[in-house]
Amino acid sequence: MGRTVPTPALDPRLEAVLNLIRVETHADIGSDHAHLPIRLIREGRVRHCVVVELHPGPLALARHNVNRARLEDRIDVREGDGLGPLHPGEVESASVTGMGAGTIAGILRRGGGRVPPALVLQPNDSPLPLRSWAREAGYHLRAERLIPGYWPYPVLQLESSHGPDPAYANLPLSAALRYGPHLLREGSALLRQKIWADVVRLTPLAAPGRTAQTELETAQEALTLLGAP
Template sequence: MTPQVLQRFARLDERLEAVLALLHTGTHADIGSDHAKLPLRLIQTGRARRCIVVELNPGPLALARRNVARAGLDNQIDVRSGNGFSPLHPAEADSASITGMGAGTIAGILRRAEEGVLPPTLVLQPNDNPAPIRVWARESGYHLTDERLIDGYWPYPVLRLLRHPGPDLAYQDLPLAAALRYGPHLLREAGPLLAARIQADVLRLTPLAAPGRTAQLELDAAQDALKVIEP
């Protein structure tokens, strides 16, 4: 691999660097990979032995193949055309990532995956409120083992899920609606980025709230979250 190619793929943006930091795996699948920069970095840093890139759209698919070829990593990164997890075989991947999509879209991709295809470790970076992903995880036997909030154009959440039996103790002793909306680990950390987001939600939702409205439920969750981070 030439120094120019290494330099070209040496850096990711902060949200993808956060995803990278939560992975150390054998075979990793990046779903909706777009440019394949995350799989390239996983191989280059030794955080994965093999990667599968899945992309549905022809333009990004061609870009991913071109980037992998330029990096000389065709023997370690397999680029496949397809939708969600459909190009994967059961138990083929040890981990998977989905980044840069809405949380509802990500949850839908996970729900549509055929039995046995989802790997035990998932790292997900939605572009909006991750509550649908947290709900899916609790229903589907995945525990939330780590989550981070990355400052950017807006705060980007990054979640690490691990398949595990039994209830997820991350939610223990927390108001459930607040934990699903803002994240149990993030609430316990009570970082300034999360605090600013919760306070902004309270200001935005207060004039909209009324009994029976969705805004009231969201405001209740935000106020409960404030009680956790500002006891």
């Protein structure tokens, strides 16, 4: 009998992603080491995964780890760019993590009919482009997390739905898009620190007509919404 391969550990941001996924079929785009799909299968959160990886090194690593975990029949590793290797309707949800928000938004825009009805996204910078895409594409923001790390990592759970997204109701849109409607309502200490850091960074740059002025006003508006700590 072969040795039992240990279940891979995930860092806190990927643990947050893991905890927002529970479907029959899931795709992990840009999976790198395939640790997230392996955990999803082993914890019974999904029955079948598709791993998509563009670059040869991470692709080989993903295949090695899937084979080592003896999950070849449950995890299909494919070479390709973004959602391109998927068939329309093949998976119920997809995760895209560890990339810039602009890169993730580009993957989703190019995905067309391959974009599944549920998404969990973890950008490495401001998720504003992803919240904007979701509103344009008919996806509602079901949950958000802000995970401490080298910087605060946002995690977004989106679901295709009709009509205006109720998450943004009764909130200033600019502040909600930049800082997250659910996060603003929760008002965590980490979010306060993030917004205050923006105020400190933007204050010396702000002047009428500058982008920094608009961003500073948005940050100040968000602090006002949060009220006294």
